[in-house]
Amino acid sequence: MKILVAEDEPIMLKTIALRLRKDGYDVITVADGREAIEQIEEQNPDLIITDIMMPYSSGLEIVGKVKASGQRNVPVIVLSAMGQENVVVEAFNLGADDYITKPFSPNELSMRVKRLAKTA
């Protein structure tokens, strides 16, 4: 299973990628929104994990584009900071499948990915 992780904080990006690789997933990492959109089109991931606040294109734009395209069945998990409840609601309105609030445990993210991977 191919997972795309979009996160602009290098340590977070590497940690998430490492944790998911440990679980046996094929992980593509990108550090900004524009690159994320390009990679989604090129690589056709089976699941997307995206931070909300990112350079060039926000996580919301990514959710919107994915859910409005032919990849609308690809599950999207949104990473949000505390106090961004309104943004999370907006992400759900756009079609996001799950969200996780920072600070979060990589193990918790791994469990959520496993759950969504079953339905993907």
Next chain:
Amino acid sequence: MQPGLVFNYITLYLLDAVVDPLQLLAVTLFFVCIIAGVVLFILFYLIRRTGRSMRRRSLREQYSNCISELAVCETDEELQSFLQQPDTQRITRLLEHEAFSRRVIITELLKTVKNMSGNAATNVCWFYEQANLQHDSLLRLQNGAWHVKARAIQELSGLRQNKYITKIYRHTNNANELVRNEARTAVVKLTGFEGLRFLDVATYPLTEWQQLCLLYELSLHSNRSFEGVQRWLQSSNSSVTEFALRLVEVYHLHACFSTVTSCLKHAAKPVRKKALAALKEIYDPAINEILVAMFPAEDADVQILILQMLKEFGTEEEQAFLLQQLLHEQQEIKVAAARAVYYTQPDAESLLRQRVQTDTYPWNVLLVQLKQEVLL
């Protein structure tokens, strides 16, 4: 003769007559040297800054790999094997010898702890101690510069160094506002409600922002203890009393009712306003009589708050008082009183129609609006 040549002749004549050419040369050289010195200094500074930022970038890159590996370790064995890895050992050696590297990694560890919880955060704090990085933070805590001190407090609290709580606690009443704010937030972050004991000795005020930060930190702790609240409600520092009232309001501390009621007589208006807000959350019918009694002596903004409370908790006993306020000279108070009557009195509409001219402003608008509000 051309005007340019005339100008040159005059300038040369004046220079010959007034300034010695050798003196002029010396002055010119002096200024050239100063300008060259400044340019060289700027150049040196820029080169050094660029070098440092490049070094920081490269260290961050190395550390991000190391920290992410550390964050995903799940057992003690995995942590021990992480420490034995050649990359980790190289970084540990670097950290032993270079203060700049230690500063960079502490920043990265702190950033990681802010974004991650569970095992990942615990591992990061464990590494901070393993690499003896807390000594750097402790050294900076003794620094005279306020921003260095404040940063050190942030590091120690962010990386869960509970054992240094007494060192941080000393700064909770620091003369510098930013240092004491960091220290106050840190002790509450590390020890929860227990950390609030600094309120017993706080002589400097707690700003609104500080109070909100403390409430946020408290919300993350489940072991609640309100032992000191009664004491803080009677503090000579009015901002401490305000904060205690916020605690009463947020945590519905009914046991504090009588002390909160006495805060309605406090000399500071913000305290009286916060007391009203707290009483709304721990309401007791006995308070209505006190509210009516204190009303005449209060400023308009507090009077409006009293009427807003009576809008929620008023009874028929307050009817005469509320109807009397409909004739108040201030529009806002009239409106607040009308709203209280409408919400709490039986047959309010006809009561209002008897007392006011319903076809004149503001009553012609207000009555329609109140009717809509109640219907909604």
